[in-house]
Amino acid sequence: MSAPQALIEFFQTEAVEYLDRLDQLMSDATQATPDATAFLASARALRGSATMTRLEGLPDFTSTVERIATGLRDEELRWDQRLHFAVRGALAELRALVTRAALWSDVEQRRARTQSAALAAVAAGYLATSAPANSPAARVLPIARFYPDDGAPPVVQRNPNPPITLAQRFRGDIAAAAGGVAREGAALASSEPGPSQLALTDGVRRALSGLGDVAESYGATSIGGLATRMAHAPLATSAERAGVQAFAQLLMNRELTDQQLAQQVKQVAVTWAGAPAPEPAVVPIESLLYRGHSAITRARDVRDQLARHWQRGTTTAPEAHALFDELSDLLDLAVTT
Incomplete structure (x- = not known):
């Protein structure tokens, strides 16, 4: 799928x-584990940016980098020099693919997906509790070595039984x-009316739009469509929030x-479509009554309308009777303040 040049x-x-x-x-952690929190923040931002382009294969590759960062933060992955070299090689490949984003074709798409699968396969070897045997750094091969530039088939092939399936990655x-929507929504729910609440509402809308983009990138149109509808809603009532x-x-x-999720999403969509419209604000009747000078001004308008009815000979019409009644009330209101 192509994207606008801008x-x-x-x-x-x-x-x-x-x-x-x-x-x-x-570079700062050549012999140690990189700062997991900072690494995850940048990897997540990169994945979000790649998802925005909707270039086939690129979001998959960046998602793999993000999952490795998540594994480091949660201490689910061990880190050593071999994994370090694999990630460095993947980042170099990503940089090369980014430069070709404007010329994206099946070649770049295939390259991104095979790189993603290869990196995921390497990372899967670091989920075990025991550390792998140490090996000299000279035996670590850059990941680019497995993908010839002369058009020959890559050495690494897609794993028919990957450790992380597409369905798992989607979930x-x-x-x-x-989770981003929930955090923004919680902040909005605890806010006070005012400009800050309007800003928080915009934050919820942006999070919902991002959720819709992620869902659409996987072809989950039911989730994406509902998220988009929610993003366009006023979000002014407690029921909507x-x-x-x-x-x-x-x-x-x-x-x-997956089946249970699909069914419950459908139920939420039906409930959201049938949500009652926001109740109109109650306006005190006192604010609708004319008083003093305003009553006199309105009485003059009513007098002019009655004069036109007299000229047309329609003083017996229901509209004229209503004007006579209103004029009578205005005379009483003119002496109030």
Whole structure:
């Protein structure tokens, strides 16, 4: 899928900045584990930027880097020099792909996906509790060696039984995006009316739009469509905000099967479509009554309308009778303040 040139240029500028941060973190930790929190923040930002372009294969590759960063933060992955070299090589490949974003074709798409699969396969070897045997750094091969530039088939092939399936990746990415919606929604729910609440409402809308983009990138149109509808809603009532929170919590529930999730999303969509319209604000009747000078001004308008009825010979019409009654009331209101 192609993207507007302006969007591609913005992505390239942004992605290079994130890659520079990641490279710096890797350089600062040649013999140690990089700062997991900072690494995850930059990797997540890079993945979000790549998802925005919707270039086939590129979001998959950046998601793999983000999952490695998450594993480091959660201490689910061990880190040694071999994994260090693999990630450095992947970042170099990502940088090369970013420069070709404006010329994206099946070649770049295939390259991004094979790189993603290869990096995931390397990272899967570091999930075990026991450390692998130490090996000389000279035996570590850059990942680019497995992908010839002469058009020959790559040495590394897609794993038919990958450690992380597409469905699992979808649930992970959609849960992460829903978590952002839940955080923004919680902040909005505890806010006081005023300018800050309007800003928080915009934050919820942006999070919902991001959730919709993630869902659409996986072809989950039911989730994407509902998230977009919620993003365009006023979000002014507690019922609407509670509906958004319930939707986010549903998507974050990893215990549900895919079928159960689909059914419950459908139910939420029906409930949201049937949500009652916001009740109109109650206006005190005192604010609708004319008093003093305003009553006199209105009485003059009514007098002129009655004069036109007299000229047309329609003083017996219901509208004229209503004006006579209003004029009588205005005379009483004119002496009030």
